[in-house]
Amino acid sequence: MIKVGIIGCGTIGQELALACQRRFSDEVTLLALDDQEPSHAKKLQQKLRPKPQIFPVDELIGRCDLIIESASKQAAYEIAKKALSIGKDVMVMSVGGILGKEKELFDLARTHRCCLYLPSGGVVGIDGLKAARVGKIYRVTLTTRKPPHGFDDAPYVLKHKINLKNLKEEKVLFEGNAAAAVKGFPKNINVSATLSVAGLGAQRTKVRIIACPHMLVNVHELYVQGDFGSFYTRSENFPAEQNPKTSRLAIFSAVATLERILKNVKIGT
Numbered sequence: 001m002i003k004v005g006i007i008g009c010g011t012i013g014q015e016l017a018l019a020c021q022r023r024f025s026d027e028v029t030l031l032a033l034d035d036q037e038p039s040h041a042k043k044l045q046q047k048l049r050p051k052p053q054i055f056p057v058d059e060l061i062g063r064c065d066l067i068i069e070s071a072s073k074q075a076a077y078e079i080a081k082k083a084l085s086i087g088k089d090v091m092v093m094s095v096g097g098i099l100g101k102e103k104e105l106f107d108l109a110r111t112h113r114c115c116l117y118l119p120s121g122g123v124v125g126i127d128g129l130k131a132a133r134v135g136k137i138y139r140v141t142l143t144t145r146k147p148p149h150g151f152d153d154a155p156y157v158l159k160h161k162i163n164l165k166n167l168k169e170e171k172v173l174f175e176g177n178a179a180a181a182v183k184g185f186p187k188n189i190n191v192s193a194t195l196s197v198a199g200l201g202a203q204r205t206k207v208r209i210i211a212c213p214h215m216l217v218n219v220h221e222l223y224v225q226g227d228f229g230s231f232y233t234r235s236e237n238f239p240a241e242q243n244p245k246t247s248r249l250a251i252f253s254a255v256a257t258l259e260r261i262l263k264n265v266k267i268g269t
């Protein structure tokens with residue numbers, strides 16, 4: 001049995017915890033939880049049988065085989081570094097938090113013979129991007145549209161005093177590279193970080209972020225051009241009920257990544 005520990009007991013952490021106990025109970029034991037808000041960890045603990053224990057981060061990492069980070073951009077890098085440094089596998093959801101430091105983490109994983117997992121999230125086409133990288137990639141562009149309230153606490157929106165209330169038509173909030181997008185929209189645009197790591201890097205991955213009134217879904221459009229040809233994907237994602245910034249497909253993607261880790265048949269690139 002693989003011993004799993006989850007750091008960050010919010011929308012994604014909760015669904016992964018339930019998946020560990022309901023879907024993967026033959027393969028994993030959900031051993032430990034942690035959250036910077038003790039009440040969040042306790043609330044989740046109450047929903048689970050058997051009850052995992054609540055530990056501080058370092059102890060959780062020491063006791064578990066697979067550590068899942070579903071906390072925040074600020075927490076992701078330290079968690080991944082600590083886990084990989086002692087040979088523990090780690091799944092990172094807040095991928096924006098490791099951007100720019102991913103090579104160091106890749107080296108740690110290689111040196112300590114463990115794995116770093118970065119789920120695709122709500123974007124579709126990472127399989128194609130990984131394959132395209134075998135040849136030359138010329139262009140990766142992500143266009144993300146979400147309802148305005150999904151952006152209301154984004155640092156970029158606050159800094160530029162963008163008024164998102166009473167929008168009548170769609171408004172382009174940001175155009176730039178993934179490095180700047182992740183800084184300005186840390187809770188919205190993890191997919192741009194994952195695309196960067198899989199493809200051209202954060203400086204050359206282009207991002208457009210658009211607030212759309214009357215829209216009920218989070219839409220990611222990905223365009224990739226390379227010496228293989230080109231592809232375009234579009235996903236229309238229902239937001240998670242508990243957190244409109246997180247797409248339901250991102251939660252499913254995390255659960256599917258756990259399944260991929262556990263199963264002996266791995267489908268797709």
Ligand SMILES: NC(=O)c1ccc[n+]([C@@H]2O[C@H](COP(=O)([O-])OP(=O)(O)OC[C@H]3O[C@@H](n4cnc5c(N)ncnc54)[C@H](O)[C@@H]3O)[C@@H](O)[C@H]2O)c1
Nearest residue numbers: 008010011012035036070071072075093094121190246250
């Ligand atoms: N990779 C992707 O495609 C993708 C998609 C959606 C969300 N995310 C990211 O995954 C993370 C979790 O998303 P969510 O929707 O579950 O968020 P959420 O706000 O519902 O839950 C986050 C939980 O983590 C806790 N937390 C925050 N900082 C922490 C820290 N330093 N240590 C321990 N606990 C901490 C919070 O108290 C909260 O309980 C976020 O960073 C989010 O941006 C990634």
